[in-house]
Amino acid sequence: MTVRLARPTTTIWQLDVAVLRTLVELLPDGEAALLVDALPPLLAMAARPDPGYRADPEHRADPGRRPERFDAAELVRRVRRRTGRYDADDRAVRDGVRTALDRIAGYCPAGVLYRVQLPLPDDVRELFPLPVQVHAAGAG
Secondary structure, three states, rough: OOOOOOOOOOOHHHHHHHHHHHHHHOOOHHHHHHHHHHHHHHHHHOOOOOOOOOOOOOOOOOOOOOOOOOOOOHHHHHHHHOOOOOOHHHHHHHHHHHHHHHHHHEEEEEEEEHHOOOOOHHHHHHOHHHHOOOOOOOOO
């Protein structure tokens, strides 16, 4: 007899929070604060990373933290971990990240989106909806 367990589902809320928390880890404090301040209050509270959270257990949270440096593949890995969707492939998680960023962009003024994207790696910026993507100087 084989027992099949139901696949866990990720709610829109869980996905948005996972994406925001991961994005905040990539941002300098000023840009992270701009992003969080533009969000509705409940989402802003949830977007703050868990105290002491780091994907790398050797890295300790400190008040003068520096933004972490990672690419879109690592962002997808972290979102997968935070949502608990270990069964989802990279493409499905990446599509979920894009969808969440589209919703998040709807809360933010254009100036905030611009400032938030500037310090991000190019491949992470490409996950944002096309109308709000900031392109690197000299890029097509």
